Amino acid sequence: MSLSTEQKFWSLLKEQSSFQEAIGLMAWDMRTKAPSKGMDNRSEVLGVLSQKVHEIQTSDVLKEYIEELKNKPSSNRLTASLQVAEETYDRTTKIPASMYREYVTLQSRAESRWAEAKENNDFKSFQPYLEELVKYNREFANLWGYEQHIYDALLYNYEPGVTVEQLDAVFPKVRESLTSLLNEIKNAPVQPDPEVLKGHFPKQQQEKFSEEILKRMSYDFEAGRLDETIHPFAIGLNVNDVRVTTKYDEKDFRTAVFGTIHEGGHALYEQNIDPNLSFTPLATGTSMGIHESQSLFWENFIARSRPFWETHYEVFRSYAPRRFEQIPLEDFFRAVNEVKPSLIRIEADELTYPLHIMVRYELEKALIQGDIEVKHLPELWNEKMHSYLGVTPRKDSEGVLQDIHWAGGDFGYFPSYALGYMYAAQIQHAMKQEIDIDETIKAGDFHQIKQWLTKNIHQYGKMKKPLSILNDVTGEGLNADYLISYLTDKYRGIYQF
Amino acid sequence: MSLSTEQKFWSLLKEQSSFQEAIGLMAWDMRTKAPSKGMDNRSEVLGVLSQKVHEIQTSDVLKEYIEELKNKPSSNRLTASLQVAEETYDRTTKIPASMYREYVTLQSRAESRWAEAKENNDFKSFQPYLEELVKYNREFANLWGYEQHIYDALLYNYEPGVTVEQLDAVFPKVRESLTSLLNEIKNAPVQPDPEVLKGHFPKQQQEKFSEEILKRMSYDFEAGRLDETIHPFAIGLNVNDVRVTTKYDEKDFRTAVFGTIHEGGHALYEQNIDPNLSFTPLATGTSMGIHESQSLFWENFIARSRPFWETHYEVFRSYAPRRFEQIPLEDFFRAVNEVKPSLIRIEADELTYPLHIMVRYELEKALIQGDIEVKHLPELWNEKMHSYLGVTPRKDSEGVLQDIHWAGGDFGYFPSYALGYMYAAQIQHAMKQEIDIDETIKAGDFHQIKQWLTKNIHQYGKMKKPLSILNDVTGEGLNADYLISYLTDKYRGIYQF
Known part of the structure; x- marks a missing residue:
């Protein structure tokens, strides 16, 4: 036969x-x-x-x-x-095979050099590797081809269909709005007290709460599991085996709680792809940005919302140390939503986070376009951090050397984080037309939300490109207004300005 | 290039x-x-x-x-x-490709039918599958070829170089000696009391003791790990990643303790293969039998020995429930060495275990030779159990249906268990010429033993065939006398006859 x-x-x-x-x-x-x-x-x-x-x-x-x-x-x-x-x-x-092999070797060397350079706060030792990586990526971009901007060719790897033109139409607006919001917050009459959150919280109890929340999110433990790791991630091995990992900081429960929910959002996406797509290249999330929209939707739009804690603070307290009995809901809610400009992206709050991305996007775009040189990166980094966030790294290890992405040659990747956030805000707006999200969250039953996401996003896997998902769900293209108004409304409420 | x-x-x-x-x-x-x-x-x-x-x-x-x-x-x-x-x-x-494909399908069907048949105690429903499996294995044997006995061709899959002729020169002697030893034990004046071992023993404590013993055996936890499973096994992924699994029965610590040590013996073999053999087909144990010699050496010759408990009973007690403080070493030692003929192979003590193997070997050899028919297996099984062990299954699920091996078409596999045991006794004898094993065990330092095994066995991987390992280590071929005298001496001591 x-x-x-x-x-x-x-x-x-x-x-x-x-x-x-x-x-x-x-x-x-x-x-x-x-x-x-x-x-x-x-x-x-x-x-x-x-x-x-x-x-x-x-x-x-x-x-x-x-x-x-x-x-x-x-x-x-x-x-x-x-x-x-x-x-x-x-x-x-x-990409010619020999060129690709050289590049893989370079990547691997660059990553270990980067680790040393970060450890020793020594950008100079890493600089030649980064220069090579930029050179290769420019060559790749030329081989792949592009219509307007050379950087578009790299963006395509992570967010096919999205271009510099589109990003530059929205990112500056986001940056300016958030920078001015940040100034208002700094001068606001009410400031949260994050100290109420600190103190010992046993790992085992954090683990139990993490499991409880994942279950409530409709994460299917018969098609996944939760483990501990150093750098949390979610991974879909197949549609019925999607694993979440998290990290427990006994001095700060936020790492595990918000981290688990974030990875849980990624995992829900992979668990709910149409099983008919199994064993095809379609059986995974359609892009970095759409994936990030799912994790950020759950982490920020749900788990950092007031209705969420109105219901779940009691659940949280049943796992938490007894001192939380003394902390009123309002203080707790404000504290987990504290806005505080900081140097490290992965520790940033939800309002300043996009500003960290803007710094990276602007610099890597300029690098690939040949507008700036690698050797000027530390200085430019620090200037932008100061200008957008009002903080300045004292050393490169907490500045330009903090992320592994560039050391791995991943140019074009960072914008997906900010895109995902914008998508999430647009998706939330669309969902609100059909579901009373606040009521659903308060009721502690996320089934309806999860089903909506599955119906509109998850099931398709890679059947639709990111912007076509966005259009089908929201009826429009990339629009930063939803994110800006979400953040403005939320933080005006919390900081009372 | x-x-x-x-x-x-x-x-x-x-x-x-x-x-x-x-x-x-x-x-x-x-x-x-x-x-x-x-x-x-x-x-x-x-x-x-x-x-x-x-x-x-x-x-x-x-x-x-x-x-x-x-x-x-x-x-x-x-x-x-x-x-x-x-x-x-x-x-x-x-083996023609189409024939092999049919066989794989048959195997998979037969295994699920076997599981049902065992569950329902219904040999008849499984019989046609077993008949087919026997037929295929006879055809395979003819395709592979053999010199004297058709069964030799199947033995080769598990113990290359060992033949029916060799087995028949030693197995009957083992069987007769053990059967008569068993009779003496039944009538012995002193009988151990296994009840002293029973009772709740928390899983976490068993786990800690298991880890402690593995460490003492020189199992390298940086090149392996211990996990829980239903059917314990050890697996070498590579020479620096050899994992042990075990099972915890909170009502009977023996499952985990002796099971972990058994799998630890397998793991030591795989961890200590010459790293130069990595990524070749030589980087694994040379045969089922030599592998089993390593697990049984540690499980029986070490961990069921008197010198072992003379030192390790205190260690054990530091993890065990307090009631063990009341149980004298002698009673404990006798109890973990209780001999009691039973129906189930994997629950058998070290003395009756080879008899379970004899039953299987004799039957499968006769099946492959065409001397008996599948439909007579249950009856023949029960007769042999009665004759060798003095116990008779009341139903096939605790008789001929108990093991998965035949359902998977694994004919020629069972003898390796008994061979491994004989090898282990021969290896122990050889080791004794160079090391005072009892003193070493009592000192609680197994380094010397492990190094001896590595030097003489482990390092070679598949570089040597099983009988050539045996010859190089012991200076002779297969010899059952060492096993017989080990068991005779040991159990005369324990049962005082």
Whole structure:
């Protein structure tokens, strides 16, 4: 019995996604369970499997199947799979194999150099690596091609369809609004007292509360699990095995609580993709930004909202140390929403967070466009931090060296964080037309919200591109007004100005 | 730069062992951590990766490399890798692909039918599947070829080099000696009281003691980990990542303590293979039997010995419930060495265990030789149990249906358990010529023992065949006398006859 081209195409994609599930499990294992001494061997195994995926994605036989199938009438699933596979084929084969190998070596060296440079607060030692990475990324961008801006070619890796033109139409507005909001907050009559949150909170109790909240979010523990790690993440191995990790800080429960909910938002996306897309390249979130919209929706729009704590403060207290009995809801709510400009992105509050992204976006865009040089980065970084956030790093390890992204050559990635946040605000606005979100949150039943998200976003996986999801859900394109008014309203209330 | 044939050969083997590490991790994960709903998808992924391994093992290109390299002068590592790869190639390609596919389907059906049949105590419903499995295995044996006995061809899968002739020269002697020993024990003046061991023993404390003992055995926790599972196992993902699993029965600590030490023995083997063998087919234990010799050496010859408890009873008590303070060492030692014929192999004590194996060996050999029919198995099973152990199953679920092995088509596997035990006794005897084992155990320092095992056995991986390991270590072939005299001496002491 001979197989049809379509069957052979699916079979090749299944092989690819099987390797990817294995890679995913190995990555999860390395970050949660694997013994330290096994890491070297494991890295080599990961290298071999990644190479196999790369071979499939760039294989002549795959290209033949695509060419044969793409002009025939077919299902949406096949059409979308062909598109994704072809796009990956085209972009990947545009980079010469030898160039890509050099780049992978550079990445790996640059990452360890970056770690040392951060440790020793020594930007100079990292500078030549970063210069090389920028050079390669400019070359990649030219090979991939672009219409208007060279940086668009890199953005495409994370947020296909979004361009510099679109970003520059909204980001400055966000930046200015948030900067002025921040000034008002600084001078506001009421200031929250975050000290009420501090103090010992046993890990085991934090873990139990984290589990409870994930369950309430409709995260399915029979199709996932929660583990501890150093840098939290969520990972979808398959639609029925989507794992969340978190980090417990016994001196500050916020790390685990908001971190778990954030990763839970990512996980809900992956758990609720249409199972019919399994073993195709469509069985994952459509973009970094849409993914981030899901995590930020749950973390900020739900878990930092007043209605959430009106119901869940009692639940929280049932796990928390007894001193929380003495802290009124209002003080608690304000404290978890304290706005305080700081140097480190991943510790930023929800209002200043987008400003950290603006700093990075503006700098990396200018780097790729050749408008600035790597050696001037520390100085430019510090200037922007001072100008947007009013704080200035005393050393590069808490400035330009803080994030791993550039060391990994990930240019074009940062904007997704801010985009995700804007998407989330737009999505919330759209959801409000159909659901009384505040009432639902207060009732402590998130089913309706989760179902809405699944119906409108999750189920599609990569069947729709990010901007087409956004358009279908909100009826419009990228619009920063929703985020600005959400933050303005919320923080006027909290800080009473 | 073009690669030499040898480089291409190593690279193909590295690919194979990378897939195997991924398969190993997935198997470990499914049995310890993976969420239930993800199992179906995971099974498919496992199927894809196993297929890739099979493709490499039977590939023309591998065969070409082997043919080109095998007659050139080369390193031991290359010679042994070529031998293993060629043998796998030859045996695997002798089975027609379509026949193998049918067999895999049969296996999977038979296993689920077996589970139902065991549940419902219904041998008849399983009988046709078992008949088919026997038929296939006879065909495989004929395809693989053999010199004297058809069953030899199956034995080769688990214990290459060992034949029916050799087994029949020792097994009956073991059986008769143990049966008569058992009779003396039944009539002995002193009988241990296992009741002293029973009662609640919190899981967490058992876990801590298990970890402590593994550490004392020189199991390297930086190159492994201990987890909980239903059916305990040890698995080597690579030489620096060898994981142990165990099971905690809060009503009977023996399950976890002796189970952990048993799996720890397997793990020490895999952790101490020469790292130069990594990414070759040599980087694992040489056979089922030699592997079992390592687990049984630690479980029985060490952890059930008097010197062990003379030192470790205090350690044990520091984790155990307080009631053990009232139980004298002598009573405890006798109780953990109670001999009691029972129906279930995996619950058997160290003296009756080989008799369970004899029942299985004799029956499966006769089945494969065509001397008996599947439909007579239950009756024959019960007769042998009665004759060797003096106990008779009341139902097939605690008789012929108890083990999964035959349902998986694993004929030729059972003898390895008894062989491993004999090997262990022979190895102990050889070790005694160089090390005062009792003193070492009493001193609680197992380093010397572990180093001896590594030097003589572990390091070689699959570089040597089982009987060549045995010969090199003990200066002789298979000899049951050491096991018989070990058991006779030990149990005469305990039961005072």
